[in-house]
Amino acid sequence: MxxxxxxxxxxxxxxxxxxxxxxxxxxxxxxxxxxxxxxxxxxxxxxxxxxxxxxxxxxxxxxxxxxxxxxxxxxxxxxxxxxxxGATKVLEIPLAKPSVDSSVPKFIWPINGKILRGFCADPSRRHEGVDIKAPFGTPIKAAASGRVGFSGWLRGYGNVVILEHEGGFYTVYAHNSLNLVKEGEWVEKGQIIAQVGNSGKAEGAHLHFEIRKGPKPLDPMTLLPKMNSY
Ligand SMILES: [Zn+2]
CATH class of the missing domain: 3.10.350.10 (LysM domain)
Known part of the structure; x- marks a missing residue:
């Protein structure tokens, strides 16, 4: 993408x-x-x-x-x-809890497939996640248990699901053909949360997958086990 x-x-x-x-x-x-x-x-x-x-x-x-x-x-x-x-009074916004648990969740791959494009922090070729090729409709699994922070459409990302995990980690699943979870819902690791597609700015069906610690994108390859069969 x-x-x-x-x-x-x-x-x-x-x-x-x-x-x-x-x-x-x-x-x-x-x-x-x-x-x-x-x-x-x-x-x-x-x-x-x-x-x-x-x-x-x-x-x-x-x-x-x-x-x-x-x-x-x-x-x-x-x-x-x-x-x-619709609001009647100004509210205090609870800020994201500072992480007390610095342990990294044990992530699993949301899908198996060829890595089309890896993470790149270089500003000229910046890519804040990995692109994984998979047929349209392939079920996407939650990489770790957590709460659905967002499930909807975002420009560029198309249909996207964002999960919030313990320790201040987030995972992002973009270009989905279909999102299967709603905001606020709790999902277990491995639960099917969406299906692969090419919504948003995507050429061909693939999953754009990000892992973030707070706002900072991390290289998923460093946090995931070796992918099966690829
Ligand atoms: Zn991408």
Whole structure:
């Protein structure tokens, strides 16, 4: 797949205060539903991510993105005001727990297949995961047990599932033809969570798989056992 410079949800937001550029929400009143326009302005604090904000308010992130004209969820910055539809008061956003358990989960390969492209941290050829070739529809397994942090569509990634694991680790499964899990659901290691596809910016069916420790992408090859038969 084409390289996506940084994965929005896990970007740590540094205290760069941008003043006076808060986007105005678009007033949408489908069928006169006024409640759509009610809400609060949440001022982003350092360390908050759009995903965590939306989760705390229980609102759909795509909706928040379109109302606030946010193209890229990694673009939000501390000090920015974000309109949260339907909210009645400003909430404190629980930040990601600092990892007390530094042990690395024992990951398994989500699918077996030829590695089309490996991890590369070099800025000119940056690739924050591995691309694994597999036929369209191949079941994708959770690489470790965890909670579904995101299951939906992201530009470039197409249908993507993000799992949160202990110790501050995340795994990302992109270009799926179908996601089979919902946000908030707990999944066991090896559970089928999606099917291989070519959604988003993908040439041919493959799985783009990432492992992150917090926002930092890691080379999955260093954290996984040798793949069977490849
Ligand atoms: Zn890729």
């Amino acid at each position: 084409k390289v996506i410079p940084f994965f929005g949800f896990f970007v740590l937001i540094f205290p760069v205060f941008i003043l006076g550029c808060a986007p105005k929400p678009i007033r949408v009143e489908p069928h006169g539903v006024k409640s759509e326009t009610k809400g609060v302005y949440h001022t982003v604090k350092p360390g908050e991510t759009l995903w965590r904000i939306c989760k705390a308010y229980g609102v759909d992130m795509n909706k928040v993105m379109s109302l606030n004209r946010i193209e890229d969820p990694s673009d939000i910055k501390a000090g920015q005001k974000i309109f949260i539809p």
